[in-house]
Amino acid sequence: MITEDRETFSDTVEEEHPVEACTKCTACNTVCPVARTTEIFRGPKFLGPESERYRDQHEATVTAGLDLCSGCKLCEVTCPSQVSIQEYIRRAQNKGAREKGRTLRDWLLGHTRLLSRFGSLTAPLANFGNRNPLFRLLMERVVGIHRRRPLTKYQWLTFESWFKRHRKNPPLPLGEGRLGARRSVAYFYGCWVDFNERRLGQQVVAVLERNGIEVIVPRQQCCGIPAVVNSNTDLARKYGVENVRRLSQLPAGVDIIASSTSCGLMLKHDYAHLLEIPGAEQVGSRVYDVCEYLWMLHEAGELDIEFQPVDTRVLYHAPCHLKSHGIGYPAMRLLRLIPGVRVEEVDEGCCGISGTYGVKVEKYDLSMKIGSRLFEAVKAAGSDSVLADCETCRMQVEHGAGSRSAHPIDILARAYGYR
Amino acid sequence: MRFDIAVVGSGLSALIATRTLQRAGRKPVLIWPGLSSLYFLYATVDVLGYANPTTAEAVEDPVSGVRQLIADHPEHPYARAGLPALQNGSSLLLDWLREAGFNWQGTLDRNLLLPTATGTPKPSCLVPTSMAAGDLHRNEPIVFCGFDGYQDFIPELAAANLSHGWNGGSRNVGAVRVPLPGVKPDRLFTSIDIARSMEDATFRRDVAERLRHAVKDDRARLGLPAVLGLTHDTDVHVEFEKETGHPVFEIPTVPPSVLGLRLFDRLRRHLQETGIEMIWAAPAHEAEVANGRCLRIHLKSAGREQPVEAKAYILALEDAVDGAWRAGAHTVRDPFFHQVLAQHATPGERTDESLFAPQPFAAIGYPVSDRLQPTHQDGHPLASNVFLAGGGIAGYDPTGIKARGGMAIATGYRAAQEAMAA
Numbered sequence: 001m002i003t004e005d006r007e008t009f010s011d012t013v014e015e016e017h018p019v020e021a022c023t024k025c026t027a028c029n030t031v032c033p034v035a036r037t038t039e040i041f042r043g044p045k046f047l048g049p050e051s052e053r054y055r056d057q058h059e060a061t062v063t064a065g066l067d068l069c070s071g072c073k074l075c076e077v078t079c080p081s082q083v084s085i086q087e088y089i090r091r092a093q094n095k096g097a098r099e100k101g102r103t104l105r106d107w108l109l110g111h112t113r114l115l116s117r118f119g120s121l122t123a124p125l126a127n128f129g130n131r132n133p134l135f136r137l138l139m140e141r142v143v144g145i146h147r148r149r150p151l152t153k154y155q156w157l158t159f160e161s162w163f164k165r166h167r168k169n170p171p172l173p174l175g176e177g178r179l180g181a182r183r184s185v186a187y188f189y190g191c192w193v194d195f196n197e198r199r200l201g202q203q204v205v206a207v208l209e210r211n212g213i214e215v216i217v218p219r220q221q222c223c224g225i226p227a228v229v230n231s232n233t234d235l236a237r238k239y240g241v242e243n244v245r246r247l248s249q250l251p252a253g254v255d256i257i258a259s260s261t262s263c264g265l266m267l268k269h270d271y272a273h274l275l276e277i278p279g280a281e282q283v284g285s286r287v288y289d290v291c292e293y294l295w296m297l298h299e300a301g302e303l304d305i306e307f308q309p310v311d312t313r314v315l316y317h318a319p320c321h322l323k324s325h326g327i328g329y330p331a332m333r334l335l336r337l338i339p340g341v342r343v344e345e346v347d348e349g350c351c352g353i354s355g356t357y358g359v360k361v362e363k364y365d366l367s368m369k370i371g372s373r374l375f376e377a378v379k380a381a382g383s384d385s386v387l388a389d390c391e392t393c394r395m396q397v398e399h400g401a402g403s404r405s406a407h408p409i410d411i412l413a414r415a416y417g418y419r
Numbered sequence: 420m421r422f423d424i425a426v427v428g429s430g431l432s433a434l435i436a437t438r439t440l441q442r443a444g445r446k447p448v449l450i451w452p453g454l455s456s457l458y459f460l461y462a463t464v465d466v467l468g469y470a471n472p473t474t475a476e477a478v479e480d481p482v483s484g485v486r487q488l489i490a491d492h493p494e495h496p497y498a499r500a501g502l503p504a505l506q507n508g509s510s511l512l513l514d515w516l517r518e519a520g521f522n523w524q525g526t527l528d529r530n531l532l533l534p535t536a537t538g539t540p541k542p543s544c545l546v547p548t549s550m551a552a553g554d555l556h557r558n559e560p561i562v563f564c565g566f567d568g569y570q571d572f573i574p575e576l577a578a579a580n581l582s583h584g585w586n587g588g589s590r591n592v593g594a595v596r597v598p599l600p601g602v603k604p605d606r607l608f609t610s611i612d613i614a615r616s617m618e619d620a621t622f623r624r625d626v627a628e629r630l631r632h633a634v635k636d637d638r639a640r641l642g643l644p645a646v647l648g649l650t651h652d653t654d655v656h657v658e659f660e661k662e663t664g665h666p667v668f669e670i671p672t673v674p675p676s677v678l679g680l681r682l683f684d685r686l687r688r689h690l691q692e693t694g695i696e697m698i699w700a701a702p703a704h705e706a707e708v709a710n711g712r713c714l715r716i717h718l719k720s721a722g723r724e725q726p727v728e729a730k731a732y733i734l735a736l737e738d739a740v741d742g743a744w745r746a747g748a749h750t751v752r753d754p755f756f757h758q759v760l761a762q763h764a765t766p767g768e769r770t771d772e773s774l775f776a777p778q779p780f781a782a783i784g785y786p787v788s789d790r791l792q793p794t795h796q797d798g799h800p801l802a803s804n805v806f807l808a809g810g811g812i813a814g815y816d817p818t819g820i821k822a823r824g825g826m827a828i829a830t831g832y833r834a835a836q837e838a839m840a841a
Contacts, residue, residue, distance in 0.1 A: 026675045027454040030611055039612065077700040080453035248440065266720030284722040299421055326701035326720030328448065333696070347691050 019088065021081045022049035028075035028085055033350035033370045035069055041068045041314040044075035047092070055092060061248065066093050068366075070354035071229050072320035087274050090228065097231035105144040109356040110230035111221035116195035119154035126154050139412045140350045146364035150399050152236065155252035159194045159201040163217045166205065177276070184214040185293070186247065186256045190263040191222050192391040203413035204259050204290055209417050211297060211304050216254065218246050223263040228270065230356050237275045244271060244286075247283045259290045259407065263388040270327065289322070291389065291408060298337070307415035308339035314411065315383045316345050317389035317397060320354075331389055331408035338415045346381065348374040351388075353396035368400060375400040387411065421728045422448040422696075423717065424838050428456040428735035431464075431565070431811030431824060435508055435831030436733045436838075438515055441695060443839060449695060450718065450727065452702040454683070458809070459821060462514070462645065462671035462678035463550065466505065466527060468542035472777050477542040482506070482527040485825065496812045497822070500790055500829035509545065509825075519689040521682070522548040532556060534642060534671050536572055542821060546680060549647055549656040551621025552640050560591040561767045562639040563670075564630055566599040571672045572644035580812050593636065597629040613646040614677045616676030617655050627662035634665065642791050645669040645677045652681050675835040694835060701725065703837030704754040706732070706802060712813035714804040716755065718756060731838035734793070735808040735831060743811035746785065751783055753811075756793065756801045760784060760813070777819050784813035790837045804841040808834035 014102060029035050031044040042065055051063045075085040099105070108115055119126040123209045130133045136147040145151075175293075185208060193201035205215050221243050225237030247256060247267075258264035267287040270278035288296070297303040316332055351371045352358055358367030378386055378401035385404035386397045394405035423610035426437045435784040440447040447811075466481035467488065478484040485505060489498040497505070511528055516523045523545055525531065530542040532555040540555050553561070561581065563574035574594035582589040600622060602608065616622045630641065647669055648655030660667045662725050693696060701718035708714065712718035713732055719726040735757065744753045744760050746769075753759040761783045763769055769780040785793040791807050792800035809815070815830075817823035 026453075026609075027458050029609075029678055030454075030458065030675050036615065039608075078454050080455060082453065082702060265721060287722055295420070311720060323699040324721060326698065326718060328696050328698035328727060345691055347688055 003231070008240050018084065019049045019052045022079075022083045023081055023082065024050070024084075024280050027078050027080060031074045031078045031349075033072060033074065034366070036069070037370045038315045041065055044069070044085045044089065044237055046333075048075065048088040049083055051092070051246075052088040057095075060099055063092060063096075067095070067231070068241050068363075069416060070350075070357045070363075070367075070370075071262060072350050072354055073087055073196065073324045074350065077320070077323045080110065090233070091276060093231045095232045098234075102230070102232065102386060103144065105189050105360065106232070107231075108143065109228040109359070110232040110235055112356075113191050113247060115155065117192050119152075120156060120158060120195040121157040123154045129319045136271070139380055140361055144358055144361045146361045147149055149359050149364055150395065151259035151268060151359075152192075152395065154195055155198050157198060159189050160200055160217065162202065163205070179286070182212070183252045183297075184216055184251075186216045186218050186250050188220060188223070188242060188243075188247075188256055188258040188263060188267060188287070189217065190258065190260045191226075194205075195371075197391065200259060200407050200409065201410050203407075204244055204257075207294070207416060208257075208411050210418075211294075216250070216251060216408045220246060223260075223266040224275070225262050225266050226273065226356055228266070229357065229366045237277060240266070240271045240275050240280065243267070244277050244283050247286075248279055250286075254286075254288045255291045255293065257293050259389075259409065261289065261319045261325070262392075265288045265324055267320045289325060289327065289330065289344075289389065291334055292327050295330040295333055298334070305337055307338045308417055310338055310411055310415050311340040312384045312411070313342040315378060315381055315386045316343050316379075316408070317351065317386055317388040317392045318345065318347075318395060322389055331387065335387075337409065341411060341415075344381070346374065346376045346377050346382075346386070350374075351393045351396040351400070353392045355392050358392075358396060367396070371396055378403050387394040392411065420448075420698075420725065422727060423436060424448075424731045424733065425450055425727050425729040426732075426735055427452070427716070428455065428737065429453065429683075429687075429807065430457055430735060430809055431682075431825060432737070432827035432831035433733070433735035434683075434690070434734050435512060435611060436808050436835040437690060437695060438686075439508070439511060439832050439835035440839065441693065442661025442692070443835075445839060447695065448702055448727075448729070449690065449748070450698045450701055453700075454738075456823075457679045457683040459674040459676060460679065461682060462549070463523075463533070463543035464509075464545040464824030464828065465542070465817075465821040466509070466544040466597065466825030468530065469819065471586065471695045474666055475531065477528060477540070479800065480528050481530055481542075481544050481825070485822075490711065490799075490828075494814060496787075496815045496826055499787055499789060499812070500826075504836070505829040505832035507523075508828035511832065512774075512828060513545065515686065515689070519685050519835060520653070523629040523684050524548050524551055530537070531804075533668075534561070534563075534577065534581055534670060536644065536672055538577035538582075540585070541580075541619065547652075547681075549645075549652060549667075549669045550666065550671075550678075552666040553670065555585060555711050557640075558586055558591075559666070560593070560636055560639045561642055562593040562595060562634050562665075563642045564634070565594070565596045565644070567596055568602060569599070569608065569610075569644070572670065574642075574698065577642065579806050585822055591636075593599075593634040595630070597626070597633050600629075603622065605705040609675075610644055610646050610672045610677050611649065611675060614649040614724055616661075617646055618648050618651050618656070619683045623659060623834065625661055627659055630665075634663075639665075640666040642668055642670050644672045644794070649677060649681065650684065688811040698727075702770060703727070703734075706755040706805065707757070708802045711800070711803050713805045731804040731806065731841040733775055733806050733808055733831075733834045733838050734811055735834065737810040746780075752802070753785060753793075755805075757802070758785070758795070777816060782814050783813055783814040784811050786813045791834050792837075802836070806834040806841075 224239035227236035525545040565574035578594035
């Protein structure tokens with residue numbers, strides 16, 4: 001008689017050898033945007049679980065083509081057995097980079113916060129350089145940043161500095177929160193809002209304060225995803241440990257919100273799973289995407305839905321990393337509450353940029369080809385703008401389809417009368 | 420999160436249930452745990468191929484066959500769902516496919532006999548138009564066409580098997596192989612790769628040209644592995660027939676199935692385009708029940724459990740693949756109500772030694788009420804507002820009788836009706 005100490009057999013297998021949960025069904029390969037676009041990429045099934053079975057931490061990582069994985073995680077979204085396909089690829093990429101050494105470009109792109117702080121301090125000059133064809137040619141040759149990729153515009157005034165001023169003179173230009181300030185949230189604004197799109201941060205603050213929510217802005221470090229995608233998990237872990245330490249100190253009952261899909265996913269999931277940071281699970285369980293949070297308020301009857309009509313027809317592009325959150329599309333639900341807003345989903349898969357992936361000289365063309373279906377659909381639809389929760393998706397859609405783009409919060413802020 | 424009705428699953432039964440609710444003006448949400456059986460198993464919708472798993476004689480009229488099966492086996496999932504659910508569900512599916520721009524054909528009262536990749540005849544009921552020309556009730560000669568270096572379809576094998584006993588044997592069955600343009604011989608490629616390339620008109624014309632030269636018999640129909648496009652299949656098939664000058668039919672290959680992938684993608688996109696929300700990457704478990712009703716289920720989302728509240732829940736899970744149940748060494752439990760679904764002295768009791776015999780594990784599932792509610796062993800519903808569709812139902816083994824699609828449609832449709840009334 002076999003004892004029942006190993007009750008759920010498959011659970012045991014998954015705990016001891018999670019890779020064995022892969023049944024080799026190939027579903028991941030059918031949705032992989034890179035495998036769909038270039039035949040030199042061997043696909044997530046082979047580079048993830050199949051190769052993982054033969055990887056040994058004491059041996060060199062030799063799998064060819066690993067760095068072509070863009071990290072969109074659609075393979076994981078698709079996997080019927082919930083295998084962490086992309087995490088296997090990520091770990092192998094990181095190990096390979098540690099063995100071979102990183103390029104200056106990948107080192108720089110991993111240090112987004114450093115780069116952005118420099119760009120912000122020298123904003124007029126940096127922005128001029130980023131748009132100067134000669135400088136861009138030089139950058140392509142020396143650093144490996146593709147010259148046709150529009151680079152982000154830096155702002156001299158950071159969100160952090162703005163918020164300090166905002167705190168000093170309680171503004172609430174939109175009137176008091178109608179439903180009483182019972183909630184406090186800590187806003188993880190991320191490098192993008194801090195150095196490139198302060199306005200989005202201001203809108204997030206305005207929307208939350210309009211609903212009577214106290215916004216706290218704790219000191220924070222880069223979430224670490226630029227480091228992760230540039231095969232530098234050591235750096236990402238350093239950032240993550242710092243963020244987890246700071247966010248753990250928030251008083252109980254303070255929820256954490258993020259307005260960037262990928263920053264949010266790092267805090268919710270990757271800190272605990274990929275980077276194995278102690279205490280990350282507790283922090284992750286308090287993190288909400290900003291639209292997820294607002295929808296939760298709405299379901300609790302706490303969202304002010306006295307919206308002004310916003311007469312606009314917009315397309316919504318769901319970022320790949322939003323799908324990984326497992327929360328559906330809260331932005332779409334919120335937008336449908338606003339009179340005058342006609343929102344349609346443009347379901348053409350990955351936009352192709354994947355953070356810093358599409359910036360690189362050897363990947364730019366591939367990135368544009370991956371996004372081409374989305375670009376065509378956006379052009380054909382002829383809407384006012386494309387909404388996406390992720391900043392690099394927005395950059396890519398603007399570049400590839402020549403359309404305007406915004407975070408869904410932009411419409412919500414307008415519906416509250418915020419300019 | 421609160422929704423009107425929550426449908427859990429991503430297989431055909433989940434899609435049918437969602438569409439049924441949508442057509443009735445309800446607002447379902449589709450919660451999917453990852454891709455499901457549609458990617459692996461489906462090419463056609465089979466309603467009833469064989470009266471029982473051991474007969475060799477194919478059923479000619481599936482709907483009469485199902486009527487008989489219901490009369491003989493009142494506990495069968497077809498009997499629980501009822502014949503009207505099969506009939507209404509099938510016409511809902513055909514209308515839906517048409518609206519989504521997908522060409523399918525067939526009726527419930529007649530099976531086609533279509534050649535498989537190994538050249539055996541298989542009874543199928545509702546089929547994509549790109550497969551219909553393969554019907555073995557017709558007499559035109561067949562030439563199976565393969566591609567050099569493509570390992571999942573061997574035209575000579577299909578031809579050799581089919582020529583045993585069909586329509587005058589080898590006189591009327593042939594096989595050819597052509598190289599694919601621009602493919603290096605050492606590269607491993609799948610049907611998905613070829614299907615993507617076939618959407619490129621230059622590539623497709625080149626293949627058609629090669630086949631036109633290779634096939635000598637002007638009257639022949641061409642049987643190809645299912646590679647005629649991944650998303651623009653209808654156009655690809657029509658153009659390819661013109662370009663080769665022959666009727667062309669597709670044959671399903673090993674997973675991932677191009678035919679299943681097309682079906683799933685088309686229907687999923689159509690649901691999204693018509694306003695149905697999907698929650699991706701969120702396996703569901705843990706039903707909270709109070710006073711006989713399910714209050715909420717929980718999703719394993721990033722960072723934390725996400726409660727989902729709805730008026731009714733449809734668990735349209737395709738057995739273990741979708742997490743309908745979890746097997747321990749001896750006990751099989753369900754992740755929603757923690758019921759013991761099966762108990763075995765050794766795991767070996769779940770399988771038959773012959774791969775082709777009915778497998779005991781296939782029949783494991785929730786016992787259900789006449790309204791498709793999951794029940795305790797005593798037949799009492801676990802929750803009055805939870806309904807089962809598809810492979811999660813006990814005794815649901817569609818493999819031997821070739822009834823997977825029909826059972827998914829019937830149970831999906833019926834579960835949706837019950838959910839609306841709950």
